[in-house]
Amino acid sequence: MALLAVLANLCMSLLPVMANAPTDIRMDEKARTIHRIDSINILVYTVLLILTVCLIWAFKRRRARFLHETGLAVIFGLMVGASIRYASEETETSHLRVVPLNNQTLPDPGSPPDNVFVQLEIQKTPDGSRENRSYAYTFRGELTDVESKKLDQKATFDPEIFFNIILPPIIFNAGYSLKRKFFFRNLGTIMTYAFFGTTISCFVTGSVLYIFVLALPHLQFTFNNCLYFGAIISATDPVTVLAIFHDLQVDVNLYALVFGESILNDAVAIGLVSAITSYEDVSNKATEFELAAALKAFSNFFYIFACSFLIGSSTGCVTALITKFTKLCDFPLLESCLFLLMSYSSFLVAEALELTGIVAVLFCGICQAHYTYNNLSVESRQRTKQLFELMNFVAENFIFSYIGVSMFTYKKHHWDLFFIVAAFISIAAGRAMLVYPLTFLLNLGRTNKIPMAFQHVIFFSGLRGAMAFALAIRNTLGLQRHVMLTTTSFTVIVSVIVCGGSISTLLRWLNIPVGSEDHDQELLNITQQQRAQSELRSPTGEPLKTPYEKAWLVRKWYNFDVRFMKPFLTHSRPTLIETLPSCCMPLAHLLTSTEQLTQDDNCRHTREDDSDTDLCLDESDFNFERTNSLTQASQALVNHVYYIEK
């Protein structure tokens, strides 16, 4: 660490001072200095990540589980942040106080202008003469503390970079690598946790916190502020806990519950944050509750969520269609590239339309995995999987390092010990209200109940991570949000290191079996069981009850998916020609690829091999008769050729 600080120091102090150069070259110098500072900033994080990678390797090799990789990244980040802060000298930026030119009114009296133009008398050093030059300055932010501007250039990033560059691959990868089998099996429970649970958590955390902050009048926290904090802190992080679960091979249902909840609640938390902001807008920071505004905020939340969902999933479907109906798979590079760009564009479209890109990119990832993946060439499948895995790893570790570094280098921190303690209590209360009452209600309807031990684990594994931090740092206007940022950063660090580190102990303490069975092996067993059971039909033709009962909605959707969505979007069988009513035949032929018809049932696109098996819903749900499909298919192929030629 000290080495790094020395390096940073050395680089910083190398700043050449060109005393006798004319202004143009000075300007070059300025641009060059900015470039150097940028490079050093990125370098610090790159070196940090390299060290983290090496250390992760060392930990993995020794099978040390008391500290997870994200914990390592945070701790490294803290060390580097401290050394940057205390060891390196401060590079001061120069500033000048200016006032508007006489008799000029603001372009918009309610907000500062985007740019200011200032005319300065610059000394041309060679001959000592002076000349007037005009410079443009861009809006940066409101000034609360002139002195603290000094450290700003060091190791701080534009929050925009988080949202536009770092977060999308993490969230997309979560969707793309979702273990859909157990996810869909527990869909109802997961949705309940994510939607109702996160809302409950947000309101409980906010309310409990509000009671505490009434004792802290100097912070001027309104109830809205507390709710805002409740929303950002309700976004739990899938990264740390899931990596631990994966290493330990815990029960697959527990895994699915924690994973599903932590993925979806990011999306819900973002929705809540924007709903609360829009409520604030409408109610003009009023502290009293306004029904109309609240309703508007909630309708806004559903509107944003639904639209983002639509954009994400339709982008996924469009990609599936492109890869299905073009022979793009002959060029895996182009194919992977298109896949990457389409996925990213779902994020951008949603952001550009002022929806939430994170929600869009999550559902885009799920659709891509569910449909497009089946159309990709073997090389592209591997390439996309590996690419997103790598991007996810780098982005994740970068965020956690950054959280660590920014604890020291970010200037907008505002520590308030009482507030932090209050926040911890409120967060625990919110999490408890999410887990225990909801699970009690859910258990009333579930055939396989969620045992109390699992509930404790779910409670405990609500770590806070990247998303909470990103939401907190996105908006740092005013004292309240500085306090929130500090508290969120601190909560993230504590939860990742302390909770993340002790979760394996907890699992042992609660006697939850770990490492007993291989995940994939277990899946295989279950699939075989199910298949065996689906053969055992009762004499009336009714299938026997399977161990996992699915909700009516899930069953309906599955049926619709296999009969219409999959045949439409992928090369899978049965084709639309077989599933659509006969009146739609021309359309069905148009939407069926020749590949779909020419493959025989042993080919890679049958249901056993494609991503659909991940869904792991038993065969008995699927009412379509498959026995004669081969003969039907050859007949269909003849028809198809006939239709196409026509």
Added chain:
Amino acid sequence: MALLAVLANLCMSLLPVMANAPTDIRMDEKARTIHRIDSINILVYTVLLILTVCLIWAFKRRRARFLHETGLAVIFGLMVGASIRYASEETETSHLRVVPLNNQTLPDPGSPPDNVFVQLEIQKTPDGSRENRSYAYTFRGELTDVESKKLDQKATFDPEIFFNIILPPIIFNAGYSLKRKFFFRNLGTIMTYAFFGTTISCFVTGSVLYIFVLALPHLQFTFNNCLYFGAIISATDPVTVLAIFHDLQVDVNLYALVFGESILNDAVAIGLVSAITSYEDVSNKATEFELAAALKAFSNFFYIFACSFLIGSSTGCVTALITKFTKLCDFPLLESCLFLLMSYSSFLVAEALELTGIVAVLFCGICQAHYTYNNLSVESRQRTKQLFELMNFVAENFIFSYIGVSMFTYKKHHWDLFFIVAAFISIAAGRAMLVYPLTFLLNLGRTNKIPMAFQHVIFFSGLRGAMAFALAIRNTLGLQRHVMLTTTSFTVIVSVIVCGGSISTLLRWLNIPVGSEDHDQELLNITQQQRAQSELRSPTGEPLKTPYEKAWLVRKWYNFDVRFMKPFLTHSRPTLIETLPSCCMPLAHLLTSTEQLTQDDNCRHTREDDSDTDLCLDESDFNFERTNSLTQASQALVNHVYYIEK
């Protein structure tokens, strides 16, 4: 395209105007607007890339060769740029003219301050009252034309992004995927072209141009400016022409010459640009030639080039050592990640030390391919290859689209038709002086001469591309550089579309055989020939002459590489135990991995299978006796264990 413009328009016009919100929320709004504009900008390019990918696929499918993918990207870019410019309404940014507060002196009288702080009276709308708030504004640039500031926010990127994000993967990939066999065989010729050729091209282009611009006094071009232009335009682009060569399967030596030259001359051009800038600094824009300054500039050039080379290659070697001596290959994800981060850090370290990162990353790529690649796990090899291929593809097409778009949206263009014509003539003259006289001299020393037809192709394939544009846009201070940027952009577009499009016609016209033999097949033949020849030693023990004679330096280096560098940095045989003198045995044992000793000669790390065969220098050069290596190795293993235990 119209659709895109409508989309952009729609998004832009959706800007909500919050009339009655307090200032804090206005500020939120401002941040949100900036975020939206960012998203739309990136979205425009993403959509552009998606369209380009689809069109490339269509072209590849029809085997259309008259227009290359980069040409497509440029044309698409031009169309989108035009529609953004003419179809979408201008979003005006608000600005305010300000003056320094009374009695305040500039922090530095010779240059503008980094930030200005302005106090404004902002109206709090709900009650109509006003309050004073301070805002910070960051330096953006010199103002030459207030009116034109309007379009600035549209579809323009920070040039920093080019240099820090887009260029490194392209250059790294060039080094990493370098076909080293033919590259090393023609090393002398390539180096001559790159170092002397580029310098000649720069000076000839600059001088010819200077004669022309004497007729254009209003542009105020000095000789230095002309040289600067000569340097940036001397960076030829490997992308387009090589893709065409690869598709057409031209002669491997021609391929190697064009590839090697265009890769290395980027590095040389960057060096020349910074040398010319430093000459300018020293000579204070004097038009007369100053020997001391020129010498200083040239020593500076060599210093920068050598240091960048050192940083790049030592980063590569460090990565090789890490991958050799740790068992990181058990975790391919960590391994690939480390590989990626180390490679990027070579760029950043060089940039942070004010050297040229591009040179560093190029040689880092070559070292990574030559050493580290051999230590990687099979999965990581594939993953890194595919990753860089993808990044390269996206980055490349992005740059070419951007060149197209920026022709319309970038505000600093300054068209001067006469200058453009003059530049074209000078560039052709410079290129001709690079190719023909140098090749004549080189042919004196070469056994296999470069035929005249090849020389014409080399002359013609000096397309200008990403690097020239990046160098031009990096610095746009003053009228001269605006003219240079415009001319460079135009040259790039013309050369990519016209020259890139007609190169296959030229090859046919010059009767250069294309597609006759498969590259890899040819390599195999040559390798087999060489192996056969190396067996045929003359009675004196002297090897027979091989068809490709190598320079003395190359032979020496190769010998050193195989005896010391490869055993030290990779798992390859012979080990250092066998090659180092006996006095260094403890060191040799320390630096030899057990894997190196335990593998037998048929293992994957033998010279036939690793990347070393790419070097394709025949066996006869290698004076190390290999006959008894197996028995030696087992003896060495025993010693090794002994040393390690000690």
